[in-house]
Amino acid sequence: MKNINDSFLKGRAKSLKYTFNGAFLLLKTEHSIMTQSFIGVIFVALGFYFKITKVEWMFQIFGFGLILTAESLNTAVEKLCDFVHPEYHKKIGFIKDIASGAMTFAVISVLILLTLIYYPYL
Template identity: 30%
Template sequence: MNNKPKYNLFKNTKYALSGLFHVLKTENSFKLELLFAIFIIISIIVIDVSFTNKLILLVTGVLVLIVELLNSAIENVVDLVTKEYAPLAKTAKDIGSTAVMFCISLHIICWIMVILYA
């Protein structure tokens, strides 16, 4: 069964924006991380470090948002499959949260390294 529509740049962009608006309406974690991202981007612009260091901070900051989006997708799929408590469903959600935690930790470590060694 193939329910995948034919590729269309405009329709695919519409789907992506639809997903973004859904996440902005429903996911508090993403909204909070997006708010932090605004301040982080301003800080990256202001901080006096090399372009490479700024790029590392920007990439790891955006990576946090990307991983949070993937975590939200995992949580939605798990909720679609079962509303009842299931150990594997909990594990899937916990692993997604761990990925976000690791990504945030990586971003913080990059900030520390840039500040201490730049």
């Protein structure tokens, strides 16, 4: 008889495999994710240079996590829309614009956050 815990752990391991595969695909194929990751690395270097506080690190990490999450979801929406309706369609364009707008909200929020973190060090 199969152990329930065994089955549960195998399922979680399989789920983790898919999540890491998805993250790798985004980093490998999406230029916006590559660019934002590079910008994140620059701000990590700035964080070490300016010796930002633990709380500032927490907010910075959260901010870049928000950006990468929003961009990943935006990419997923765009790919799904292109798959469902490859030709231009007004409603598909509207859906893509809304997803892109969500990304804009995330970027503006993180720009404000980074300004609040780094302005005192300048």
